[in-house]
Amino acid sequence: MSRTKRWRDGNYDLHFSESSLNLETGGTIMDSWDYGSILWVATGERCLGFEVESAGIIECACAAPQLAVDNFRKFVK
Numbered sequence: 001m002s003r004t005k006r007w008r009d010g011n012y013d014l015h016f017s018e019s020s021l022n023l024e025t026g027g028t029i030m031d032s033w034d035y036g037s038i039l040w041v042a043t044g045e046r047c048l049g050f051e052v053e054s055a056g057i058i059e060c061a062c063a064a065p066q067l068a069v070d071n072f073r074k075f076v077k
Helices: 065-075
Strands: 013-016 020-025 028-034 038-043 047-052 056-061
Touching (some): 013 065, 038 065
Antiparallel strands (some): 013 020, 038 047, 047 056
């Protein structure tokens, strides 16, 4: 079952909470994914990508993609 994304392309922050990865802008959560639903995470020179079971592949331009992966590892054990 796929879900329509609730946000447009643009500038967002990724916030790592105790149970989920949140896509935020201006303090508002635009989308949220449980860590268990994230199938894989990958980085490029200035990009980050991950696949979520219910949302498909999410790709982002990112100044420090490895930092995002390091933060992700802190929450997924």
